[in-house]
Amino acid sequence: MVPEIIHSCIKRIARLPGIGQRQASRIVFSLLRSKEHVATPLVTDLEHLLLLQSCSSCSFPHEPRETTLCTICANPHRNKNTIMIIEKETDLLTIEKAKIFNGTYFVLGSLVNPIEPDSEHRFNLQPLLVRITTNPEIKKEIIFALSPTATGNLTATHIGRILKEHNVHTTHLGRGLPNGGDVEFTDEETIIAAFTNRK
Ligand SMILES: [Zn+2]
Structure with a gap:
């Protein structure tokens, strides 16, 4: 029927x-x-x-043009020495709305899933590692802005270990974020507090 x-x-x-x-x-x-x-x-x-392309530096989508960079990575006023690692594009929109961060991002696209074998090997961290090796200033601080869930914490531990091998100092958004919550749905005030209290 x-x-x-x-x-x-x-x-x-x-x-x-x-x-x-x-x-x-x-x-x-x-x-x-x-x-x-x-x-x-x-x-x-x-x-x-579907014609949009992934930024070669952070993975955020951008219009196909001469550059391979999104508007944030291509913006000369953004601080290229600081990177915030986020799970998904909508988290970026939430953080941008809070107007607290003037650095650049790295979008993972997913999180480590403990019930999916080898899910931690799915990340392509190469563009991030290239950025670190070409700009040693980045090593001073990479901020993890992953949701405070079991999978978010597992992902931060996994990537944190790799970054440590490259002598990168990492920080995490502070306790303002509710446990089990999602960065995307966090209000601006809480994002600002979590960013200020990162450690
Ligand atoms: Zn970008």
Whole structure:
């Protein structure tokens, strides 16, 4: 009764973070009802979205242009001597909104997952290590801004060990962040306090 393509779309949308089967079904049927105003322009946007490239320095997406850097890494007013390690792009948006940090970022894209074997080997830390070796100033401080969850802490320990081999001094956002919380959903005041109290 239900066309196969609908099942397929529901399955794909349900794979997005925070979306279950039920919500995915509502999204798909809603797209079908609003072809002209939502679905068709969304298809066009998605095509453009997929053309974005990853910054060669921090992995944040940027428009394909002559440079391989995102607007933050290419900005001459940002302090290139300080790097903040974050899990995902939306964490960057939260931290930028707090206007407390003028350095640059390194987006991991995921965290170490204790039930997934070898998940710690998935990170490509090469661009980060290149930045450290070409700019020794960075060794003075790399800030971990990972969510204070079991996986966030495991990831910080794993990457911290690698950075230590390169004589990098690392700090972590302070205790202001609630245990088990997510950087992305932390309010500006708490982010500012956690940044100021980093250790
Ligand atoms: Zn960048």
